[in-house]
Amino acid sequence: MSTVNLAGPSGLRKFKDKLALVLVCAAFALAVIPLVTLLYTVIKNGAKRFDMEFFTHSMNAIGGRDAGGGAYHAIIGTIEQVGLASVISIPIGVLTAIYLVEYGGGGRLARVVTFFVDVMTGVPSIVSGLFVFAFWIALLGFEYMGFAGSLALSVLMLPTVVRAAEEMLKLVPNDLREASYALGVPRWRTICFVVLPTAFTGIITGVMLAVARVMGETAPLLMTVFVTTAINNDPFKGPQMSLPLFVWDQAQLPQQVAIDRAWAGALTLILFVMLLNLAARLIARLRKPVSR
């Protein structure tokens, strides 16, 4: 007769359990290390040029070797391009989500659209830039301009907005819709004044995350917005600048003053993106869409 040990798992099993614990904790630490060093280096190196001149001056007539200069033109460009991209993609995205949730009803078109929204999420950012270049600049013959960049960014933003809005609209309880129909309210008014307001904060959160995502995109802007050193306030005329392009441009110069400008640009960009992220999450936390 063999004796049964009821004292607990055997030594080998205990060892495996401990080993797994160590490995899993190590995996998490491995992910935190790059995040911490990245934030640390960006803040440390970015602080050097994070001054008033950086935010009030452009790079006009300042060579790579010269000190000074700033990213005013790039910040203007980023805000205009991302703003225009939002104006294009938010209405289309939310309407598409409304179609998928309220009208599509699992029909064939709705299934195809859902599939291609997923596929569109995976379109590489540089491909969207090439697309807008091929269409807007090479075929229609427009010059490089901020608006072309907005078009490329909205291709990237669209699927994210659709996804976020779709998830939120699905959360709206059917009772609300039925109550509204029972009062004789037409469908479109039900959607506009009952469904959308209920899902509003959730959609805002998703949109802000989408904006934060496209704000840091560099690749599609290279072949649509091009690069300039001067302030250009008009997104429909001539090359503009944007913060990611500014960093890309300065980071490739060998001089330390240029590298410092690149770091300051990166710090500004990260601040923008993180603030948007943080605000989005705060809104999501303060008012959960349907928590009754």
Next chain:
Amino acid sequence: MTSETLEQGATRALGGRARKMSTGRTGDRLFGLSAKGSGILLLAVMAAIAVFLIVKALPALRADKANFLTSQEWNPDAAQSRFGIAQLTFGTVLSSLLALILATPVAVGIALFIGFYAPRRLADGLGYVVDLLAAVPSIVYGLWGLQFFVPKMNGVATFLHDDFGWIPLFGGDTVGGQCILTASIVLAIMILPIISSITREVFLQVPRANVEAALALGATRWEVIRMAVLPFGRSGMISASMLGLGRALGETIAVALVLGTASGISLHLLKPGGNTFAANIANTFAMAGKIGQSALIASGLVLFVITLLVNMAARAVIARRKEFV
């Protein structure tokens, strides 16, 4: 038809106030159409991407004197235009696969840590920390990689080459920080949050009963994970890592900044240089001539098709076991 006469009747009966009593049918039709139109517009954009890339790629493909698929040259603007995507395909696939191999185990580990090991109250916050990695723009990864990580990797590369040079991957004549290995590690960091957040969601779906049954049989925590959690989440993990692969394939700026500019096909991971589709486009587009731009668009088209296939395959895996994601 009958409803329309009803409406007319109502209008007649109510006289001047008829407009306020609208049944909303016109509004409904307009709104429904515009919603449907947006969906169709989205499909049209996807189709337009394919069509315009093909149209603009054709001139270069016609002018190409070398084999587009197998040539390693990239001189589209020369008098005798010669270019091919062999080395771009090689660099892209090698760096992305390497990133995938590096990132997947770590990402699964993170998902397990947050889902099963970390204190419940901290789990959400820790998930947010990992999501922050996804929020960092790729240009910042590029700058960090070039200025901070490459100098560090110079030492690592020399060490690997000197002590493990007998492994063919670490061999070669020259070593340096601006190599495929560095690019792959940066890519791995960038796709980590995608893989881990999807995997985490899959793990959340594991039936409570399975976990508790395993615990009741006296399984240790690791045995619970191995027997109840991992088998359940397998297809979710596969599709998550494929979505990560899709992201790595198309990543541009970070790779373009980190990699050196030497070109050619080499399996030596520590050799400075190498090139990918996206990095090649970003680095050479501004200086390219007419045929050069067209050639870059052709290479972008290939990249588009590759990422499309990878993403579709990932979606197909998800769709087959839809209840998981």
